[in-house]
Amino acid sequence: MDKNRRIILSILLLVLVSCILSVIDIGLKMKTSEQKEFNLPVPEFGPGVGLVKIYGTISISDSDGSYLGLGSGADGIVKKLSQFGEDDRIKAIVIRINSPGGTVAAVQEIFDKLMELRKRNIILVASMGDMAASGGYYVASACNYIFANHGTTTGSIGVIASSPNVKGLFEKLGIKMNVIKSGKYKDILSSFRDLGADEKDMIQEMIDSSYMKFLKDVSLGRNVPIQDISPVADGRVMNGETALKYKLIDELGGYENALDKAKSLAKLPKSAPVYDLGNSWEQILMSIGKTLAGDRLMESTLKHKNLSVIEYSIEP
């Protein structure tokens, strides 16, 4: 038994030795990692540039689902802009846009908020990504300076409202809709009947009114007469280079250029921090919730009630 005890004792001693060796090994490795930690950046503070991202289709929503590729909620964006506006550290804001546009009201709300910030001498610089067309351009026009990449799809200044007409298909299939309505125009833009001439005039009036508002706002934001914009404000899309030619943008460049420009216009050093409020867990959960139920439900309800939405957006 004594022999066995000695063997086990030897094993235990070996384990103890390996433990000591392991501690030394960990200690040696740790020293290297601590040296690297000196290169870590210090937390940023002081005057800087705010960053707001407008990705996807713009609509009225209180959650920012842009990170999920679900479009940008105007309420969420306006809230972010307000927070930046109240923050004394924010001297300039870069609006990163990658959007084909959105609903009229949502785009106008963002535009108005940007103009309000601009009046309070906060520098606004727009940076266009793949696309900043129609409503996307509308928003950008509120900024002091606009950057677009050479390949950015922009322009598409105009308003559109559309609804499919499946009357012929329904007739072929022998399906008839029973519609009980309170007024003559309650099912305007219905997919199940032809659009009357008077109805077309009414919609056209709304479109024209929204279009004029678009032109006026772009003229105001860009500080150019309406006459200079109207020749290219026929819904045409263009790339960054053409947009520069028609003075719809100020310079060709990417996100980094926009950041540098914002800092230079706000008289900030190049090392000034960039503040991105990001998405809180609450916002992410809200957005997922809206996606699962609320927004989709509302969207489908709107479509089935034939309340076609008038949009500042580009049609593929």
Added chain:
Amino acid sequence: MIEYIKSLKWIDYFFFCLLDPRRLVNLIARKEGSPLLQGLFMVIVVSLFEIMSFSALGTENGFFYYKVSYGWILAFLILLLNIIVFSALTDLVCQFRSHPGKIMLIINLVSFSFFPMVFLLPVVTIFTTLNFAPVFFYILFAILLHIWQAMIIIQGISEIHQISFGESLLIFLLPFIIVGFIGFFSVILFFINMFGFISSL
């Protein structure tokens, strides 16, 4: 106590634990040299060694000091809780099968069964020094040592209640099955509630 340590009789627990779990159970039952304290000491050492072996796999920073101090206490408490819960469930299963309740014996047995786990640190040290797939060998040896640990417990239970290896294996597995079922349904119910909450926002 000093006489007991000098006599090297305490080493018998570790020797029988590794090679003859049935004799370990008899030794525990005789309560020579406070097996409960020795078992607790074993759990303390194993929790420290587990942290060390895991830390040795990667590059550590200042957090290592927290791990081997406060983290070690946390690991010890978690391991202790696991031992108590597992022992309680095992004893419960034994009593359901008309065997007498011997929870203290089972707690001591389970505590000592962790002894093979101390060999994980030397293995990791060797393979880290050689820089030869240390993570792979860590996982491989962790699995093998856990199997060894399970064998100690199964043979120990077999000796405690004088039952066959098969019945002892069933008693060993039932607590895991019970906890598995509870855990599985808890996760499902949690996600159902979570999605319900998100959908209602």
